[in-house]
Amino acid sequence: MDLPLHGHRWPVLRDEMMAMRANDLDWKHGRHGAYVWYASDELEDVLREAFGMFLVENGLGMRAFPSIARMENEVLSMVRGLLSGDDETAGIFTSGGTESIFLAMFALREWAKKEKRGVSRPQVIAPHSAHPALNKAAFMLGLDVKRVPVGADFRADPAALEAAIGPNTVGVYASAPSYSLGMVDPIPALGAMAAKHGLWLHVDACVGGILAPFVRECGYEVPPFDFSVPGVTSISADLHKSGFAAKPASTVSFRTRAHRDFARYVFDDWPSGTYASLTFTGTRPGGAIAASWAALNFLGREGYREIAAASMRAKERTIAGLTAIEGVQVHGAPPLYAFSWAAPGVDMGAVAGAMARRGWLCGQTTSPAGIHVMATPVHESSADAYAAAAAECIAEAGAGGAASQQAQYS
Template sequence: MTSLPQTGTDWTKLKARLRDMKQGDYAWKDGRLPVYIYYYTEELLRVSQEAYTEFFTENALGAHAFPSVAQLEREVIEMGIDLLGGGPQAGGTFTSGGTESIFLAFKTARDWARKEKGIDRPKVVAAFSAHAAADKAASYLGMEVVRTPLREDFRADVGLFEAAIDERTCMIYASAPGYPHGVIDPIEEIGALARKRGLWLHIDACVGGFLAPFARDIGYPIPPFDLSVPGVSSLSADLHKYGFAAKPASLLLFADREYQKYQGFEFSSWPRGTYVTKTFQGSRAAGPVASAWAVMNTLGRAGYRDIARVIMGTRDRLIAGVEHIKGLRVIRPTDLCILMYDSIDPHVDIYAVADRMGKKGWFVGKSITPKAIHVALNPSVAPALNDYLANLAEAVEQVRSTKEIGKVDYRTY
């Protein structure tokens, strides 16, 4: 049990202890951790850090006290709307991450359904691949998620969506891309269904929101997925992923800002008067807002296109490198920055390969359905890719010779 010390310790010593604690962490700057950290260059990292520090103390809850924070937040939201297909009626909210963005989308749709449709305990129809945050939000909000089987290409089946809709359904949830398989659901078809049935459609673009538009710009065939698609009501996109802002930072965007009247919380039955918040949080860190604003303005569209070239080029090199290794196969399709590969050799257990790679210092994700290695790419992987592929070839041969069986890991990331 750690107790608060009776007297303070010099910061120099504490700083050294903090750095010592990190020695066992994965070497993310060396490209050995393809998730959790989104790193491009030291220069961009410094911009993010310095902007965060400029607003380290300010509280984004106090818009009247800190109009500078409100301005930064407004400009970040407007840039997100412009990037992701919003029109003049669109609105948005800066949140603490994808989970809060999805939570607030569910809350907004729930209250909209109560008011406009008289549904007391609304249902949400989603594909089996929908992020766990959907069910997390529903569990807090008294809603229910109905998950439908996927097509063979891992995308949502629109026919099964329609079959699952009943009188309590208020929302359809789609992914761009889904985190388990890295593919984008057929958003245009789903949007048409949402319009036909008068339902809310939320697009989870937490991964793809700040990468897919730029991958499209450089020539990759990214299908329509954003607020410009008829029928889309809301969209979540994480700034602290491929937006490269400091954590925690995400956007929840609405095709029509009028929907936001169902989003917030208001309370007056206490001695201090009316309390109003737009998000689940009360006090909110202003540092991530400043970081997002600084990074977006530093990179601009050209900078984000350069990052997309690095990521998508690394993906293409990884696909070619994996398929050059005897016994491995990349599972297709893959639309963006996430891919899976498995073993087609009965003597090579892919989980054993993952375990071997872990022993070589690589952070490796294991997909459960299908049984595969799961990779989510960011730019730091690019300079490490040759070493990764060399280690992977070694791991495959080691497993082939020993015929070992790897451990199943049900943890997700």
């Protein structure tokens, strides 16, 4: 397509854009297993309006926009409270989990340069379940990652990780929860291990960080994973996932301001003076900060508790429907709203393919083979239909009537 000579009228373009959506996934009715965290039309309207109000403002230029600076500080302060931080805890508002993890690994690398002088190529050890954003960051930053098999419960195995520590190991990475199987790693044991060996422990709570405290308030047991656990150095927690804010929005918080300052980049050898930044990105969307601030204040503790309760009801109803199918099992005991299930002896890739043909976008897991579910409030009303479709697809795949689909995340 070439740039049109004459611009088109907006109503014409809007209609065309609406039409383009025809084949998109129906996320409003829980047909999605990934990518979208949607709670209600009411919240969507708030996010759209808040984002639109600050559409043009740039989060790079805080001296121009005290409004954005205030909202960013308040968002980081609210997140700090949710993660059991204190006055020393310092955060950064980022564009997503990947940037939050990148900045944690960047800070870790700079910290290691100062604190681990004998290390030539720093290494981070992680359970096999860690999100690829870890390796992406390590690839860009010149770090090594050593992935270690998880335990029989699909969580990080502290003894195996400790055995993997070598002379170049500077950090440990764990999840709360892991994306694929929804497991919260044993953070207290990993924190003790990190403290014992003088390592930086990053907790990837991109999925759990904002909502897990409310799942706990609803009476569910969620293992400790935040700054209340000694040894935790940094935590990534996405606002655009379980914070139900607008994309792109995440946070990375550090136990102390000194830890956070390792993520600062400063440059001044160019014609426009000092460029100092705590983020990977330069220009930053003011709208994302504003929409996050609006989401947190619009929902409040009560709103998040309702979302947590609805997400857990959605998970339980989905699991009840699935496990009523002969042989179907959930992998392990995931404490939050993410989990994976399988019908042993059936090609789960074929089941996922059959589900996709029926309009259900399913993430797949490979070790062990299964289908991933990220339950959100909209999945409560789709749970029964999902389980009914799963039963049909298992039968179809079991009878060899469905082609196997490769696991694919992005």
